[in-house]
Amino acid sequence: MISNRKEMQRTRMWHYFLGAATEIMEEEGIDHVTIRKIADRAGFTSSTAYNYFKDVTHLKFFAAMRFTTGYMEDLPSYMDKGNNTLEKWLYSWECFCHHSFQQPKIYSVIFIENLGSIAADMLNDYYQIYQHDLIGLPKPIQSIIMEHDFSKRSSSYLQHIAEEGFIETKDVALIADITLMLWKGMMSTFMNQRRLYTVEEATDQTLHYIYESVIRMVHKDKQEEVNFRW
Structure with a gap:
């Protein structure tokens, strides 16, 4: 049960932060994306964002996936x-x-x-959250x-x-x-x-x-x- 709650919380937070990052990309371009801007728009602190994403490069990667x-x-x-x-x-x-x-x-x-990380692992993380992208x-x-x-x-x-x-x-x-x-x-x-x-x-x-x-x-x-x- 605890594990399920944690996964639901993680999914919610990803949606908040990636939604904010996507909006900033659309409005200002990917070069202007920062952790602070994303956190502010999502209504959280930068430290909270770092609980879910390693750095801004990772956030950019995951947000960029929303444009594919x-x-x-x-x-x-x-x-x-x-x-x-x-x-x-x-x-x-x-x-x-x-x-x-x-x-x-x-x-x-x-x-x-x-990316400073294993891209395949990041891709798997992304599709765990956005499984519906593969439906059909x-x-x-x-x-x-x-x-x-x-x-x-x-x-x-x-x-x-x-x-x-x-x-x-x-x-x-x-x-x-x-x-x-x-x-x-x-x-x-x-x-x-x-x-x-x-x-x-x-x-x-x-x-x-x-x-x-x-x-x-x-x-x-x-x-x-x-x-x-x-």
């Missing part, structure tokens, strides 16, 4: 465009690029910045969403692509790492305005690089089965 619902809602329909596992994987990248370049700072906080998502989609490490996420799906005979199993890890680095490189370029890409241009260029990198490793007799146009 559009991506999660769109992902199944994007993947449905694919006629085989490889096409579905490519369309999942299209969905991710589309949303991440629209909200670069949000996705950078979640997937690039140093197909099991394969849930496994993608729940895997924070993008290389592992891609490797898991790429393994099925290898089993379908499109690529060699030995190339799975390489493709996962290459595609992740391509996205991170473009995200860095985009955020630092090294090239003045629009969201659409950054998305298209990233998908072009990903497609060209992968298609070279697809068996020649299977390449004609890949009909991916973004």
Whole structure:
């Protein structure tokens, strides 16, 4: 009973603090989020916030997750465009690029910045509180969403692509790492305005690089089965 009460209290406090953090992000941007601002808006002290979150970086991570619902809602329909596992994987990248370049700072906080903690554990903590975010998502989609490490996420799906005979199993890890680095490189370029890409241009260029990198490793007799146009 005590354990249940503590869990209910934790859930309530997370909702208070993450709700406040989300509002501040919407009004002022993620760069202006501080523990003090969040605590003040939630009606608590900063010390209370620290009872539930390690630091402001963790709070930003969890609050940023509240801005990824559009991506999660769109992902199944994007993947449905694919006629085989490889096409579905490519369309999942299209969905991710589309949303991440629209909200670069949000996705950078979640997937690039140093959290000083194990991201997978943080993700599990988040979905313990916000379990309803996963309701209605197909099991394969849930496994993608729940895997924070993008290389592992891609490797898991790429393994099925290898089993379908499109690529060699030995190339799975390489493709996962290459595609992740391509996205991170473009995200860095985009955020630092090294090239003045629009969201659409950054998305298209990233998908072009990903497609060209992968298609070279697809068996020649299977390449004609890949009909991916973004």
